[in-house]
Amino acid sequence: MSRIATFTMIGLLLAAPVLGAQAQAKRSSTDAKAKKLYCWNKGSERICSDALPQEAVNSAREEFSVNSGLRKGGVERTLTEEERADAAVAAAQAQLDQAAEDTRKRTEQAMLSTYEDEADLRRVFVERTGILDNNVNTANYNVASLRDALVTLLGSAGDRELAGQPVLPKQAEDIRLRHAELVTQKRMQASYLDQRKALDAEIEETLQRYRLLKGVETDPRG
Structure with missing residues (x-):
């Protein structure tokens, strides 16, 4: 073996421990960082x-x-299953709210371009107002008629009792049926009245929005 080769091998042998220690230190440092x-x-x-x-x-x-x-x-x-479901519902609701907002903006733009004045806008509600007014009037008539019929039946039954006679089964059944019909019609009457009030509020809100979009001031006297 030549002298140069001998020195090279000695150098490698001496350097090996140092290189191994450096590699180990590098691995330890990497592990510590991670x-x-x-x-x-x-x-x-x-x-x-x-x-x-x-x-x-x-x-x-x-x-x-x-x-x-x-x-x-x-x-x-x-998240739990219930929380994930709640989150999904909330996300869906947010999407619906955004869609509603987009629709509102498009509706407002259409409102400005379609209706020249408030009278023109009010005509949009004429059909709905007419239907609800008819429903309210019909319910009022039915309630009054059924109440009169029930009063008559109760009076007839009362007369029999005052005369010491039993109320006939047919009379009792008619009274029960008329009373049930009256209760139903009164509920319908209340529902129609609530719908009519809600429509009035919707009309007023729409007009207020229209005035705001048009830049028209609202008359404080109404």
Whole structure:
């Protein structure tokens, strides 16, 4: 073996421990950089560990660097089935709200370009107003008629009782039926009246919006 080769081999042998130590130090440094510290709450207790146990996987936690101690990030807790369903409903509602807002803006633009004045806009509600007014009038008539019929039946039954005679089964059945019909018609009457009031409010709100879009001031006297 030549003298140069001998010196080269000696140099490699001497350098080997140093190179191995450097590689080990590099690996240790890399491992330390990659290692994290996890912190989460278990009831009222705060727990921190460099290993995340299975029971804490779904918990909200913070992650810190072992080397620097700086916060590296965090993970929200896993939602339950019910929470995921609620979130889905909320997202769907938000989408509907946005669609409603977009529709409102398009409607306002159409309102400005379609109707020249308030009288023109009021005509849009004429058919709905007529239908509801007819329903209210019909319900009023039915309630009055059924009440009169019921009063007559009750009077007839009362006369029989005053005369010491029993109320006939047919009379009792007629009274029951008329009373049930009267209750139904009164509910319908109340519903139609509520709908009419709601329509009046809708008309007024639409007119107010129209005036605002047109830049027309509202007369304080109405």
